[in-house]
Amino acid sequence: MTRPKKRFSQLIEEIDRTPWGPAEQTLVAEAVALAQEIGDEQLEYQARMRQTASANMNGATDVMLNSFAWCLARHDADPGRFPADLEYGGADLMWQFKWMASSLRSSPAFSQEQIAAVLDDMETHYRAADLGLSGVLTARFEDAWDAGRIDDAEALRVQLEATPRDDHSHCDACGRSQFAGFFAETDRDADAIRLVEEMIEGGFSCGEEPEHALSRVLVPYLRNGRGEEAKTAHLRSYRLAKDNPDNLRIVANNIVFTAITGNEARALSLVERHIGWLAHDGLNVDAHFAALAAFAVALDRVAATGHGETPVRGADAAALVPFFGPHDGPWSAADLAAAAWATAERLGAEFDRRDGTDGHARALERMRALGTESYDVPIRSDAFVAQPATVDPTDAEGWYERAMQLAQYGDEQGTLAALPHALEVADPEKRAQLLSMRLGILVALDRAEDAWPVLPERIAALRAAGKAEQADLEERLGLATFGLATPEDAAALDRELADAAALPAWSRGDLALSRASLHLRGDDADAALNLAEQAARAFAEAEDARLSNTTTLVAISALLHKGDTEAASALLDRLIAQDDLSTGHRAHALETRARIRGGSGDFAEGAADADEVCRLIAGFGATRALGSAHLLAGALWEDAGEPEKAVARFRVLARIAAQEGADATGADFRLARAMLAAGDAEEAAELFGTVLEREEKAEVEPASRAATAMLLARSLATAGEFGQAVGAYGYAADLFGQGEEYADQASAMSEQAKILARFDENDDALALLESAADIVRRAPDAVGVMADVLHNLGQAYGGRGDERAFALFDEVAALATEHEADWLRADVTDSRGRALAQLGRIDESVAAALTAADAFATIGDIGSAGGSELFAARVLVSNERGSDAVAVYRSAIEHGAEFPQLRQVAALELGDVLEGLGRHGEAAEVRALVES
Template identity: 55%
Template sequence: MTGHATRIRSLFDEIDNTPWGPQEQALVAQAVALAQESGDERLEYEARLRQTSSANMSGDTDLMLTSFAWCLAHHDADPEGFPATVEPAGDLLWQYKWMASALGGSPEFSLDQIAAVLDDMEAHYERAGIGPSGVLMARFEDAWAAGRLDEATDLQRRLEATPRDDYSHCDACVRSQFAGFFIETGREDDAIRLVGEMIENGFSCGEEPEHALSRILLPYLRAGMFDDARTAHLRSYRLAKDNPDNLAIVAKNVVFCAVTGNEARALALVERHLPWLVHDGLNADAHATALGAFALALDAVAAAGHPELTVRGSDADALVPVFGAHDGPWRVDELAATAWRAAGDIAAAFDRRNGTDAHTRNLERLRETGAERYDVPIRTHDFSAVATPAPAVTREERLARAVALAQAGSSAAIAPLRELLTDAAPAERVTLSSHLLGGLVATDRLDEAEAFLPERIAALREAGHAAQAELEERLGLVLFGKDLAEAGDLLRAEVAAAADAPTDVRADLLQTLGVARLYEGGFAEAREDARTAARLFAEAGEAVRAQGAQVLEVDAAASASLFDEAREVVAELLAAPLSDGRRARVLAARARLQGGAGEFESGAADADETVRLLLSLGADDVRVGEAFLLAGALHEDAGSASLAAGRYRSAAERFESAGAPTAETRYRLGRALLASEMPQEALDALHEALQEETAAEVPAGSRAITVALLARAYEGARDYGNAVGAWGFAADLYEEAGEAEGQAQALVQQGRHLGNFGEFDDAVLAFDTAIGLIGDREDQVGVLAEALHLLAQAKMQRGDEDAFDVIDQALALGRANEAHWYVADVLDTRARLLAGRERTEEAVATALQAADGFAEAGDPGSGAGSELLAARLLVGVDRAADAVLLYRSAVDHATEGGNDPLRQQAALELGDVYEGLGRHAEAAEIRATTSA
């Protein structure tokens, strides 16, 4: 085998074991290029078979068609040299099924071209001896997409009567497609039934069940199945949101948000997925679907009272071919109208090609859907995150806005500062140039800063600040924040030599030295430098610059744990006239101080006001995201998890928009959503956090924490199958990180679920492993106790002889640690184990012991369960009369403990016992209590 062939085969192995996505696409492209370079057409054939599948899954229609055509030409010319099926590369005839749909998705292809592909597909299938199912499905999809509904109905019926074969669509796809067709033709009940069967049986494939779930959202709503609709939306969007080929699926989820009162979430989804409108130039059908959905959602946002909001990202250059050029982001109401027009243009082009009015009618039906309203709150977004800055019209307004942004530390100040400098007076140029250089350095645009510095120095000289100009010539960008961690000695020398310098120059040096000292950890010294700088600036008549030094003093004092002193300066600052930008910084500082003092509610209020100020200024996404993150943390500490979730969500979206990491924020979001009893929403956030952590190769121990919380979210969503897998994954990650206690905790939780599923062998293995990890750890006694108890239960289910030994270990551990409730619970388990071994007398006595233990621990409701067990055991050995008092006690204790289901069950059983004893009046009396 040649070197090229060896490398290509190695790439094939890597491709076949890599999930669909950018990494896999890059590997495929590399394999095709190497095969072309080698001149080996058979290897290129195998590479292109993979490329066709890859392009189909990623939504690159142009590449898919090109790759398929190359393969088909080689197969037709030499079927033996280029066979239709090459495992595991792909199956050319299976790939044929995607071609007509791809051509039909763009009005650039004529009906004759589509028909020719379908006829050619049928001829190839017949020559290969393949049944008609695959071709019939392709013809059905074509007729339905073109609006030939009578033809599509006939083909759908023929498909139902046609035997399946190896080239039939999978069960998931068939049900999804038929469900979509039934919805369009007025058979929503049938669609709900089909999708229900699909979900119940776990059918899935490349884009299922997310596609089917998105199709069924509106039928669920119209049928009043709100919980099903909500769950379907959350799952569908979670599965679809990362692949641009799923644009139509996302569009249906956007419509769901728009008609269910979740307009803020709808807007967030629109902003996130706008770039997908230009992902696949030949998928015009999906573009029309998305444009209509986005327009409907924006109309809903406007109707909710926010037509003036701007749609972030709508002014991207890539979107100009879709919406046209625009000065800045589009307003909600403007973009809605533009999107409707764009969707209408595409629909008209399809209808001209197809000779029907299907696409236009679909768009009209979508508009009608916009009038539907259902109350299905998702509670993950609100409009507090999307305030629009008031327009700054005059130069004075623009100047005030730019300076405020700079004082807020926002990079959004840079562009307006540059613009204002073009016609600024000398004194104004000094102020603006200082802010500009500070912004450029803070954003690591050092080349630009170096290039601008001479202009700044010239402005200083022109304004009569020769000493400051000389200082900046010597120190350069250090005075604006560059390399301050290493500049302490240099700045101390400059301060010592500047005794006779002008007051404002000495103040500037001291303020800069104060920042350098923060890097060095000299917090008290930094505070003194900042205080002196503030005093000197005030003496020089520079009140605004004095405030800046005071902000530094607050930070330094807080770092030195001088919290009262920091609060005093904050109060002084907030009592003075401040720009909104500087007020935002001071409020954020006060919020952190309040958080440190446990004053979480007032801190959260300050953080929320910080957010409002930054949004009103139009600050950059990172700065706004940081403020949202602070507000979320304080609301979470205050016990307001749902409020925290909204802030964290907004922070994550801002960070994502800026290309900044979001994993930590999404983890916090998932935690807050879980605490807010929104586990489905938490799953979405935690999956995204884990995905980002994995891509960033975050250490295993950190990822384990995320996966463990993900497992908790699965539990909250009652998805226990995935919870088992998540706990196992967490255990593996903890093991990789060498964290035995975390591994043990994860294994115990995994084992619990395995036991509930009846997988007792695997459960015992998990518990034994956990106990082996932490059996001698005094600080893990709680985990050990839980593991021993669950192990005893699993062994009891298996009938293991040593189950009693494990029970006794658990009891000894509980008694040694005076864990009274735990001891009672283990005694209850021991009673059940004894009952299973037909040691009834011992079982009854032990159950009553457990009941007494629960009562002493203040849990009569659980004690009622032990009494009910004892009563049943007595009935089982024909001692019904003896059981009466225990049933009575169980009813009373269940009532006292608020355990109504157990009270009902005990009362019903007691009624049967009374009946058997001939005590009919008492039977009627106790039974009457069950319906009270």
């Protein structure tokens, strides 16, 4: 068993390498408890210093205040045993002082006198320790600003800027962010934007930066007509802030942005996602004030769009009663907006009484005014979806019509839901039809035990409708005519068919259709088709157009089972052209044709059919089926290369899935993928992140999560978030490894390496590629990935002049030859030329590059051919062989005819070469090409 002090040391080491969050908080609490159990105050001091920092980062204000007070008392009593700085890489005691006044200010429960005392105590400690006063001035500036003493805050800001920085100054990120927020609040938008852009360009970051800074300049960007920059800042800020409840203010700023930019649905979604954060930190009341005002602005805008009655999910949680009061049932957006304003006003008044100012009242005035501003910055990851234009029927006849259409379309669950209302119809023939549908659906759902009690009702309805022969037939056959597929049922149907000549035409058709359906389920398509034709003749004789069309759909299914797509398509076209086709049957037929067209590569035509299905079934209330129809339409538009249209369909799918409790994660995954394809990388990254979180909570198998992580990484990289992309690719690689998907693991590592190399992290990139090359050899059938990884590693070696490159190039070339990959063979030849140049093997390098150029030209890639020639020419020039380079440059210019940048670069360089050779006239002639 590990000794307590050894265990304590292990805990401290683990804490110091664990990121902020619940896992780290648990470790810290364990370390404090263990130190107390050991009875060693110096160990407890080590643990509590970390606890103060942890609580600050995770929004546990009460824990932070208590922990800091304990540590400060020990330090003041014996600074030798309890030094201010433990030198562990975290915040020291004097730095933590800066958090205290801010924390006291965040709750009106603490008086202005208490806050002032903490600030004075902080200054006393700083002076006693001979520290610079930048940290003290920062705390006093924050105090004046938060209290609404703007003139005092401005004077302190000027003084702070003139004070030399020291070890206890805010870091570059936090300092810029803080002043940017102050400038934005005091109508100095240009200064706010400048500071934040300096911060981003400099790559400055900290615990809650740059997400806080980005959120502070959202409105300044909008007011300066820079909507796209504002959108990018919002998406990045929110993505970085959305997982930590201590970031409530940051999220609040982002919610206001969505509300005033025409993204009210997104605003509502964010309110629902984060409203529970109000209960996270009971002492951070100032953040509650800011969040409530933001929620109110957002919900007012939701109401203004006509969605005021929309329920706000999560607002009725018991933990939120102190904020909104008791309420019967779910809160609507409009009602919750009023409650949020009221609570924000109450809290603001408490702060202003404490501070003796009207700072919070003025803040609310600004928020109300901001709520009236409007900017057009569409974000498509959330949108209100128009509800199907249907109204529930008001009588049994209306429900009868709905049930018929649902059944004819094939929406079994929708039909079952409509039947209880429809069965109140008085007409016994209609009741018989409805009961037949119920029986058929129950049998199809393997619920025969529920179907048997319904059969007597069906038979009674038939007799009441004057169809005694059909009633007798069904008494003899039981559930056989409703799809029960036991051998006995099939044999009974065959016997009745053999003796059916005396039966009415409708009954003969019903028998043939029932037996055809069983043949179809038994994969005997020819028999099914023959019986469908027999049924069609009988129903035509009975003049029943509805069942004639049903029979045609069965015949189409039989043809598709036979693989006769051409005949099935022709029959579908004729059926869809009929005037007597019901809406339900038309939707069914169009959906079938959409799938056939998609399978034949006619994606746009299939998508158009699927869109029409969506319109039709929305009209008769097939709510659940509407999601599936939009899924089909979106998938077909994706395949048609129309991701914008796919986004619109998948958004409806996602909304329906959320409303109906269906697969929202799958729907959001498809929506995010379509957004990425449509060029909305930032929005896609956010949505992929949400999908990944859900998959992790659901403990989805690793390889599936890895696929989501890969798309998240690709989205982040496309959006320019390269640091996060590297992490996401690394996470994907780990997950693929757990799932033993070695080719995908190697691919993720290769993508990670490409980004690292882009930022000159070449050693790390090379190490990743070497590992990826070892891993990909475990998946020899993944030829494409293997060639890519080995090629990338060869290029990395080649860039360093490492001879190992050539064996890899040989291997890739052999794969290209084996699999007739002509472009890859040309590309790896080009890479060989570049590697040879690094080693000073000039003739071989030029020969390889020109060979690559010829190969590219042969397969029609003229741009790449010109690129290889340009490289060869540069190698010659750099080795004082300008005259040899002239012809190569001219060929590159010729190949650059349709590539202006290549043509201009080659022409400029050739002009310089000709000038150096004394061929001035030719140089002028070539340079003229640039102007043309």
